[in-house]
Amino acid sequence: MTNNLLQMKQYYNVIGLMSGTSVDGLDIAMCSFIKIKNGWKCEILKSKSVVYPEELRQYLLKSYLLSGINLKKLEIEFSEFCAKHINDFKSDFNDKIDLISSHGHTVFHQPENKLTMQIGSGEIIAKLCGISVISDFRSGDVALGGQGAPLVPIGDALLFGQYDSCLNLGGFSNISYADTSGKRIAFDISPVNIVLNELADKIGYLFDDKGKIAASGNVIDDLFEKLENIDYYKQMPPKSLSREWVEKSIHPLLDEYSESKIEDLLATFTLHTARRITDILMGKKNVLITGGGAYNDYLISKIKENTNTEIIIPEKELVDFKEAVVFAFLGLLRYRSEINCLSSVTGAKTDSCCGIISYPSDLFIINHTNN
Numbered sequence: 001m002t003n004n005l006l007q008m009k010q011y012y013n014v015i016g017l018m019s020g021t022s023v024d025g026l027d028i029a030m031c032s033f034i035k036i037k038n039g040w041k042c043e044i045l046k047s048k049s050v051v052y053p054e055e056l057r058q059y060l061l062k063s064y065l066l067s068g069i070n071l072k073k074l075e076i077e078f079s080e081f082c083a084k085h086i087n088d089f090k091s092d093f094n095d096k097i098d099l100i101s102s103h104g105h106t107v108f109h110q111p112e113n114k115l116t117m118q119i120g121s122g123e124i125i126a127k128l129c130g131i132s133v134i135s136d137f138r139s140g141d142v143a144l145g146g147q148g149a150p151l152v153p154i155g156d157a158l159l160f161g162q163y164d165s166c167l168n169l170g171g172f173s174n175i176s177y178a179d180t181s182g183k184r185i186a187f188d189i190s191p192v193n194i195v196l197n198e199l200a201d202k203i204g205y206l207f208d209d210k211g212k213i214a215a216s217g218n219v220i221d222d223l224f225e226k227l228e229n230i231d232y233y234k235q236m237p238p239k240s241l242s243r244e245w246v247e248k249s250i251h252p253l254l255d256e257y258s259e260s261k262i263e264d265l266l267a268t269f270t271l272h273t274a275r276r277i278t279d280i281l282m283g284k285k286n287v288l289i290t291g292g293g294a295y296n297d298y299l300i301s302k303i304k305e306n307t308n309t310e311i312i313i314p315e316k317e318l319v320d321f322k323e324a325v326v327f328a329f330l331g332l333l334r335y336r337s338e339i340n341c342l343s344s345v346t347g348a349k350t351d352s353c354c355g356i357i358s359y360p361s362d363l364f365i366i367n368h369t370n371n
Contacts (some may be wrong), residue, residue, distance in 0.1 A: 010035040013045070015090065015131075016080060016328025018321075019120070021171025022193045022292060023060050026082060027049045028089050028256040029324035030097075033332055042159050042329065046093065047321045050085045062108045062135060063119065064243070070150040075119040078105060080121060082287045083128035090129075100125060101331020101355075103323075109138070109148065109242040116148045116283040122358035133332035134355040146348025149240040150174045151187035153345045154333070155159065155326030161313065164285040168323065169193070169293025172241050173273065175266070175280055176345075187237035191246050192293045197268055198256075202261045211298025214270040217263030226253050227272040237307045238347035245337045274302035278309075286310035290322040331355060 011034050032047040052060065054117050058076050059066075066074060082102065090097060102125060104118030110141035121235040122135035138148035153176035156166040171194035176186035193207065199206045210212055230249055232239065257265060281287060287309050293299055304311055313319065333340035340360035341354045 014328040014365045015100045016324040017102040017183040018324040027324040030355040079124035102135045111134040111147045115122040126358040130360045133358045136356045140354035146346030150186045152326045163288040165287045169291040188241040211296040214266035217267030245249040278306040281307045284309045311331045324326035
């Protein structure tokens with residue numbers, strides 16, 4: 001099916017894939033999108049999280065340290081892993097699937113150096129699954145001078161516009177909202193699980209379940225003040241965070257308190273995260289909270305203690321799969337040749353339609369023959 005034919009359609013089935021900085025697994029969401037008069041209607045038809053095998057997880061965590069050849073080998077392994085689980089996932093789905101949209105897994109993100117890299121070959125996935133794939137969403141925006149992030153805000157605007165703001169609590173916290181002129185604003189607020197999970201790992205846990213460990217600790221006042229005074233928090237958007245930034249700005253501060261109890265470090269960083277978020281929520285009527293951090297009861301309680309904004313945590317499926325849903329939507333917009341990346345969010349020279357399309361071999365042959 002050519003792009004023009006697909007653009008004429010009003011109903012689409014799209015698979016969205018998301019692998020976040022927490023490296024806890026691959027999120028897969030089958031979504032239906034219906035074009036309606038004033039925008040889009042979305043429904044999650046099916047969803048699944050696939051836990052990474054420990055060996056693959058460790059390679060993904062340390063991917064930025066690999067040589068070029070070993071990084072490429074990891075990309076092939078990761079792409080084949082994605083394709084296998086997509087094929088398993090869609091095996092009992094009888095309707096036509098229009099496309100797959102994959103965020104990939106971030107290895108590097110340094111927009112100040114015009115650099116961003118997400119592994120996950122659209123070509124491999126398309127050929128193994130027999131479905132067109134959209135991937136590599138960030139590099140086009142970076143080439144236009146943007147941050148390449150956040151990308152979710154256009155989905156927030158078109159799919160979740162009934163909420164005053166949308167907050168994702170994943171590896172990082174990021175928020176999206178419309179300003180008084182209606183322009184979409186979005187940015188990364190602070191690290192969340194990328195730091196909390198590292199701390200929990202030091203005492204043998206993958207994560208701090210419901211924030212119970214943090215709740216048992218005491219805040220280290222000196223560390224809290226140092227965290228609060230990090231320069232990034234004083235910067236105006238557009239801005240974004242990365243693993244590299246955490247290593248440069250957060251790790252040295254935590255290392256100064258390496259003799260402190262992990263419980264106290266978790267309590268301190270959780271409170272810091274909550275304070276950064278509640279500062280941004282000031283004046284917002286309500287906020288939709290999704291992502292793994294929505295299950296951190298201690299973090300949520302600290303947010304609620306310091307804001308008058310109504311906190312809305314939706315049903316579990318949306319908490320877990322909202323980013324996969326939005327990336328499915330970004331892929332659909334790309335396939336329809338419509339804007340899917342907002343310069344008001346990223347700071348790029350212009351709005352753009354980002355993502356690379358990879359076709360399955362049979363579709364290429366059909367289109368080539370028709371031409």
